[in-house]
Every structure is written in C-alpha cells, then in structure tokens.
Amino acid sequence: MTPDGIAGRTALVTGAAQGIGAAVATALASRGAIVALTDSDGEAAHRLAVTLDGSRAYRLDVTDCAAVERVFTAAEADLGPVDICVPVAGILRPAYLLETTDTDWRATFDVNTTGVFHVLRCAGRRMADRGRGSIVTVSSNAAGIPRLGMAAYAAAKAATTLLTKCLGLELADRGLRCNVVAPGSTDTAMQRALWTGPDDATGVIAGSLATYRTGIPLGRLVEPADIANAVVFLASDQARHITMHDLYVDGGATLRA
Ligand SMILES: NC(=O)c1ccc[n+]([C@@H]2O[C@H](COP(=O)([O-])OP(=O)(O)OC[C@H]3O[C@@H](n4cnc5c(N)ncnc54)[C@H](O)[C@@H]3O)[C@@H](O)[C@H]2O)c1
DSSP states (O other), rough: OTTTTTTTTTEESSSSHHHHHHHHHHHHTTTTOEEEEEEEEEHHHHHTTSSTTTOOEEEEOOOHHHHHHHHHHHHHHHHHOOEEEOOOOOOOBBGGGOOOOOOHHHHIIIIIIIHHHHHHHHHHHHHHTTTEEEEEHHHOGGGGGGOBBHHHHHHHHHHHHHHHHHHHHHHHHOOOEEEEEEEOOOOSSSHHTTOSSSTTTHHHHHHGGEEEGGOOSSOBBBOOOHHHHHHHHHGGGTTTTOOOOOESSSSTTTTOO
C-alpha cells in the first residue's frame, strides 16, 4: 500500500548516493515521489537518480551553507517545491574521546550537526512560507546511549536529534512536522568499515559485555530498507499527528522497547 502524501510530492534527500540515503530515495521514488538526490559524491547520486522515475541528482556538500541554498533553489526550479526533506548525510570517525583529534571532532560536527542545521534551516524557511512540509532527520541510536569509541559521533547526533525536535516545535503552528529516525547498526559501508573480520556481523548481533553492548534482541542487523520504511511512514500523511518524535529502528539494541 502506498501511504498518502508521498506520490506526486517533491522530496530532497541528502547523502542519497549510497546506504541509507539511497534506500530512502528509492523508497520515496517507488511510492511516487519526485526525488532530488543530493550527495557530496554527485556522480554516484546521478547513477542512482537515472534509475528512479522523474528524479534528479545534485552534487551537494552539506557543510557548505551557500551550496545548500543553491541546490534547494535549483531542485525546486527543476522538480517543484520540496515538501519532504530527509537529511541523511553523515560520517563516522570512531575514536575514544581522549584520542579524538581536533580535525575529526570538527569534521564530525561539521557534517553531522552543522550540515543538518544548514538543511533544516533552508528547508524549514521554505516550508514555513508555504505552510506545508515534513522533515525526517536520520540521526542514530548512538544519540541516546554512551558507546565506546563514538564520543564525537554520539554527541553530534544527540545535538542533531534535538535540533530537529526544536524545529518541530517552532513550526508546529504552521502545520509542519519534524521527526527523527534513529537507526541501530545498519548494513552499509559505514557499518562495515567498523568490522575487522567476516564474523563481525555475528558479534554485533550477539553483543559484548566487554564493550557494554547488549546486542540486537531481534537477532539481525538493520537493513537500509528498514530505515527507509520508517522514514516514509513519518513523512507521509499516515503520521499527520506525529511530530518531534524519535523513532528507534535498532531491533531493540538500546532496550527502548
Ligand atoms: N550504518 C549504520 O550502522 C548507521 C547507524 C546509525 C546511524 N547511521 C546514520 O545514517 C546515515 C547514513 O549512514 P550510512 O550507513 O548510509 O552511511 P554511508 O557512509 O554508507 O553513506 C553516507 C553518504 O553520505 C554522503 N556524505 C558524507 N558526507 C557528506 C557531506 N558532507 N555532504 C553530503 N553528503 C555527504 C556520502 O557520500 C555517502 O553517500 C548517517 O547519518 C549515519 O550517521 C548509520
């Protein structure tokens, strides 16, 4: 079943070239949305966009505020007013806090927090003027629980989650909704970069007392499509009375039930 409020709408997705962003763009397009696929890897975004009806790719580094404005303007001229915005682009540079370099700290916040801020502000202003729109930010379950080797990432994601909820409060009286999807360990290049061997997926699912991880109660990694389905639901009219919500899609890994 195609949820209402997706077909015929223009959606802009950041980080859409691969992984979760690609799954979100594909899911929205398969339900009839016209998708602007944006990514710092413009060529990879283009390769996917040509397979999705009516969609287009734009090279966009979300850390560049002026570029965010330019790409929104171009996408709206090409595809129509953006009614659905999904900031997905993110990076992970694992390190214990005591070993985190200034460079990695800044890069993590530049992309995962300030980049999302640029996109939220740009999308929010345009949607507020039109009195319609839905934003779904892809954050992380690490925003809600301490994890070894993820201090900068978790802090940046926690900030991003709250930024999105604050925008939801600011825009609620204009009928706009802002929600968060918080993935757990999802089978993408970002996740696999953390692995050191072929059995690592099994270890992630089983958990480890030594690293204070409880594992994944549902017994499998998240697939990008699982995250995309949650995003589509929150973006759709089926979620018309849901805003400032933080939907964990982590198989129970953070025991939030
Ligand atoms: N994979 C996981 O286990 C997991 C878990 C929780 C949250 N997340 C979050 O989900 C999102 C997507 O993760 P993924 O696993 O698909 O990662 P990925 O590395 O597979 O894909 C990330 C995409 O973002 C793009 N990108 C990176 N920096 C960018 C920038 N400055 N501007 C624009 N695009 C940029 C990359 O080119 C890439 O296409 C991220 O925000 C990540 O933090 C992932």
